[in-house]
Amino acid sequence: MGPRPEYPRPALRRAEWQSLNGEWEFGAGDEPVFDRRIVVPFCPESELSGIGRRAGDVVWYRRWFDAPEAERLHLHFGAVDYRATVWVNDVEVARHEGGHSPFTADVTAAARTAENVLVVRAEDPLSDKTIPRGKQHWTETPEGIFYTATTGVWQSVWLEPLPALHVTRLSLVPDLRAGAVDFEVDPGTDFVVTLDGEVVGRSSGQPRGRLRLERVEPWHPDSPRLYGLEARLGQDRVETYFGLRTVEARDGRFWLNGEPFIQRLVL
Template sequence: MHFIITFALVAQALAISSDQQQQPLVKNPRKYSVQTPPLDTDWTYQVGTNPWPQYPRPKLVRSQWKSLNGIWTYSSASSRGAVSDPPFNTTLSQEVLVPFCLESGLSGIQGSNTIYSWYKTAFTVPSSWKSERVLLNFGAVDYEATVFVNGHNATFHRGGYSAFSVDVTDYLNGQQNELIVFAFDPTDGDDFVIPVGKQTLNPSHIFYRPCSGIWQTVWIEPAPKNHISDLNINGDAGGQVNLTVIASQSKSSSVDITIREKGSKTLVAKHSGFVGSPITFTVQSANLWSPDSPTLYDVSIKMGADNITTYTGFRTVSKDRANGVQRVFLVSLSAST
């Protein structure tokens, strides 16, 4: 969806609250501290500044990676047009903890009407990655994100709930790299219709404050130029594996799949196929998944120089009628309904 800036939008930009006006760039940003949210727990103040250290994408895992979560700097902007004038080589006005939405206490901002926002950090790339491409990944940014690396416009993404990735290798300088993100989140503002659920700029009753900005993990990882960029995998109650592998470049590369018992070297199946085509094979005597016995299997996928791991369980979910009512059925180890 492409948005058109109208007179109404200009009026909205001029009328935004004082805390959303462009904040000045400063030499020393205001230090991060947890803000007290409307609802908190004892754990709110124990998160620290290294949140979510686990690898964030269990569906497609690479062994080497580096989290960019932690303390960044932040400044609000006055309009959507601010994206044309990024704050290169400057310091933003205050520290922010990524990845927590700007309205949260954990972000350190706990703002309102955080419609236009700048984020900034710096990162280095391990020297052991020099023969690989470097992928910059975002778990989610609400709602639009424009990403700059060392002064280059690296990518644009629209969608507050979906992950995205960009190859930034050609923008790196080999030392300290400047990463800037412009986030635009209109929520339910005038002239914008986007998925918001119960989020609103004016919360009341059962409607909630927005969740704006970077709210899922940011990380970098090395990968070959032609790498696995996505996959769909499912195991059913008959032991059948249904798998489709998506690659960044080649549409005809071969892939080798290995399935082992969870956390062990016990091999249960091997199979080969091709990128972009459905791959189907059967694991004999598979232990099925159920809520009482949530058995999973480790899956390794090799495509050329790229190696990733994922997982699957074996169960079939269907719908049928029971006692005259449409119900969800689970075919699993523990029961047939």
């Protein structure tokens, strides 16, 4: 079992997936040179990566993988800081800008059954003031409230085999006061909602709408009640979950589910 073995996208789960976390070839510089090893998904500045220091403004990753059998094959990156370019078997499959957002490449056409070569180039120059930095320091040495910058892959990388017809989007907005959940699913398909294994709602083929729940139990830290949702579209099956709650700031206090709630927080 490699690093970070948990399912990387709990809001839309499928049974079949393949982690690409683990040891990759690694290098730094304008040209792709792979003279070191790194443990993905830890950034090179992290000790867990096996490097423990900043490598440079441009870093490179490479590994080989065998592709699972599927009608479609998606390659997912949880996050790469900051500008990323991805190749599979020398075919560019993705470009992405943004160090905190996930992105996906359809690699069906580029991948073969075995011995696929995956290469990632990540660019994150400290001197580029157009890059949102948050509290990352703009030099290699952190100071004050600013911490060490993060470079390259720092979230899980994984493959997802899919049937040709599959759910591409599932969005939920729970409404505690109405005892319902607003949904959008693309393409429209059947799904069921359960609580404690009991079916409390069904929808048949609608791409969007409001589903009223037969049992309404709010989420609360003392009773974190979560509903399960399972959608099926042909051979595709996806699962997700949601809770019912309200949060608001009123009269200088924080309110949860219509009642004042005192939080103990750590910055």
